[in-house]
Amino acid sequence: MARIAIDMDNVMADITTHYLTYYEAAHGIKLDSETLQGVPEGEALPEGMVRQFLNTPGFFRTAPVMPGSQEVIKALCEKYEVFIVSAAMEFPLSLQEKLEWLNEHYPFISWKNIVFCGSKTIVEADYMIDDHDKNLRYFKGERLLFTAPHNINLTDYKRVNNWEEVAEELLATAPAVL
Amino acid sequence: MARIAIDMDNVMADITTHYLTYYEAAHGIKLDSETLQGVPEGEALPEGMVRQFLNTPGFFRTAPVMPGSQEVIKALCEKYEVFIVSAAMEFPLSLQEKLEWLNEHYPFISWKNIVFCGSKTIVEADYMIDDHDKNLRYFKGERLLFTAPHNINLTDYKRVNNWEEVAEELLATAPAVL
Incomplete structure (x- = not known):
């Protein structure tokens, strides 16, 4: 099976x-995600607030699920060896929260297939789906850039804008066993 | 650099x-580690107690450091790209504790070089030092079996009995840059 x-x-x-x-809850200001297009993630909110929120207990545990991801990942698990690979080590509080969040929203993913790391250079797989240039850059397999406001101007990779497009890319033609 | x-x-x-x-603290019985030679890890103590201890809060945080590991790993970091790879995902409580333990005893290791996973099949490196057959078996690089009571009868891999032997194996001839 391809991984x-x-x-x-x-x-x-x-x-x-x-x-x-x-941000809106803390400051009463509703920002439009359109204003974040092309802005590096760390600069999306004033005064390092993105990083501050990422270090807030409960932040990762309560994050909304990306639409379509549950259904498509479940289908991918039928045809591929799926590993969830998160650069969680930078935010130590997130480790437990991310694991609980995965268990709640993606109960079909085994603990054996979860990786929390720092650098992703150590990951060996056939495909990588990621929103960060720094993670895709050294990956040797096929690279899919998942669109996020901060990466909108990046042109180095094949882009997927949502989970429907991931399904089109990886489910339409993927054989059951490679 | 080799990894x-x-x-x-x-x-x-x-x-x-x-x-x-x-076990001694809980039951007043002092077992000799010699009696564990060749016994699978899960059967080393009666009634699944190894697993019970592994799930006890504080267990991993207070584990003793293996003699020589700090000095040798520090020296390895000069000549290799060193990643710490632990199958921590099976014991969710251990995630935070293992990270704190690493930061205390091996402060020279960056969060970028720490991996907590389930299956280690996704790890790409040139060398793997591990005490478990299940982790070494599918690894494509050079495999070093670190002696532990449970693996004493395993003959499939090059064996290192302690950190001095790791140093002899990897520091004597390793070039600064491969």
Whole structure:
């Protein structure tokens, strides 16, 4: 079976919507995600607030699920060896929360297929779905850039804009066993 | 630089000594580690107690450091790209504890070089140091079996009995840049 490494933040979890919600709750200001197009993730909110929210207990545990991700990942699990690979080590609080979040929303994914890491250079797979250039850049397999506001101007990779497009890319022609 | 994936339990952390200590504290019985030679890890203590201890809060956080591991790993970091790769996902409580333990005892290891996973089949490296057949079996690089009571009869891999032998194996001839 071919192996897919799937990122969590901004791919399975809608982190952008989530920090905009946190920002509005904290400051009463509703930002339009359109204003974030092309802005590096760390600069999306004033004064390092993205990073501050990422370090807030409960932030990852309550993140909304990216539409379509549950159904498509479940289908991918039938045809591929699916690993969830998250650069969680930068935010130590997130480790437990991310594991609980995965168990709640994707109960069909075994603990054996979850990887929390720092650098993703150590990951060996046939496909990687990720929203970050730094994760895709050194990956040797096929690379799918999942659209997020911060990566909108990146042209180095095949782009998927949503989970429907992931399904079109990976489910239409994928054989049961490679 | 060549990359080494180093296991934590029974390689960096002396888990066997630690659960014997827990067992003595709980039951007043001092077991000799010699009696565990060749016994599968899960059967080392009566009635699934190894697993019970592994799920006890504080167990991983207070594990003793394997003698010589700090000095040798620090030296390995000069000549190799060192990743710590632990199958921590089976014991969710251990995630935070293992990260804190690493930060305390191996402060020179960056969060970027730490991987908590389930299956280690996704790990790509040139060397793997591990005490478990299940982790070494599918690894494509050079495999070093770190001696632990449960693996004493395993003859499939090059064996290292302690960190001095790891140093002899990997530091004597390793070039600075491969």
